[in-house]
Amino acid sequence: MADTDAIAGATIELLEARLRRLSYLLTGASDYTGVPTTPDRPDSLDETVSRRVARLDHELEKLSRSVPAVRDVLQLHSRFPDLFQPTTTSSTSQQIPEGLTSQTLTSIILSYATAFPETASRLTSLNDLPIPDAESSASLIALQPQLDNLARTQAEQAASISELRIRTARVLQRWYEVGVVGSGECWAEWEGRLEGVEREVRRLEVVREGRENEV
Template sequence: MDKIEEGCDIVVLQTLRLLEERMRRLEFVLDGDIKDEQQQQTQDPVVKRLQKLEESLHKLTSGSSVIADVVLVQSRHADLLNPPEPLEAPEAQPGLEAPHKLATVLAEAPLYPATASQLTSLNDIPIPPTESFASLIALHPRIAAVARRQNQHARQIAFLSKKSAQLVLKWQKIFIIGQGRCWVEWDNRLRKAAREVGRVEVRRGGEGEL
């Protein structure tokens, strides 16, 4: 009976020591500092050590909003942080008989030599020389400069294309549409002048007859 009680005491002390170690890790993660009280705590009675654990936990909960939220979630939804119960293992299905297993192995047997030869051929593929990769790496700054210059040229071409389109539109408005309007106006004037000349000639012809 004494051995059982002694074993229980050892289990309790080990559990308490693990809880204190976890508490120190939490304090280090949240505060970045660990108080050197391990040796003193191990000499304290169990009840006092439990009280210190509760005080430390309360201090962490009140000083960290994250832990307070976790504790609140755990109090409201306790089933979220508890591991689910293991599902019952399904009953074992009867395996294939030996003839069926042999037939399956023989059906897939030709694939093994083919796969092995493919894997062996991978070892025969030569590795490309490193000089080409080194030259490409050396050319990277020049390639980047050419790409920047190409982008600059593309922007200039787009700007010139826009200006050209605006000039063509302006030329059309001034020289084509404007000249067309001038021709229409001149044609109207000529028609009016022709009508006036016709009227004058008609009047003069009438006066000559009289």
């Protein structure tokens, strides 16, 4: 009988722990002892969790019909659901060590009580973050094909500019070889020929002066 009562008590404690965890997931708030607060009762049937989930499913279906990216993600989820599963830890790390009493477990949990309000405040602060308008996000997604075309055009222009630079470098090299170096060689040849003519003229003048002196 004592074993049955112990098992029943442990089962109730585990159920209460799961209930507190669900309450914290729903509200994100806790009291000063770290115990999650009980969520408020919905005002109407439309505010229940099942109705809210149904509305979210309906909105997601509408969004998937209008936004191709959302539809692709949903198809990817239906084909490869393992990609969207969180990484599971080993079973040994999830097991409660044997030999610990409820008081010991409670003290261990309460030692982390100071972290609960901080985490709750961070989760609450997420509500203050502005959510982008769905139409704006859809319009940005619709611009993706144009952005892809612009990226391809930019890549083609970059390739053309690179080719023009190579051709310009070759033209400059040809102009330097023909216009600068070739002209220099031509002027050097002309200068050499002029020097030869001058030497011949001087020689003829010396010969003529010698003949005149003999006469």
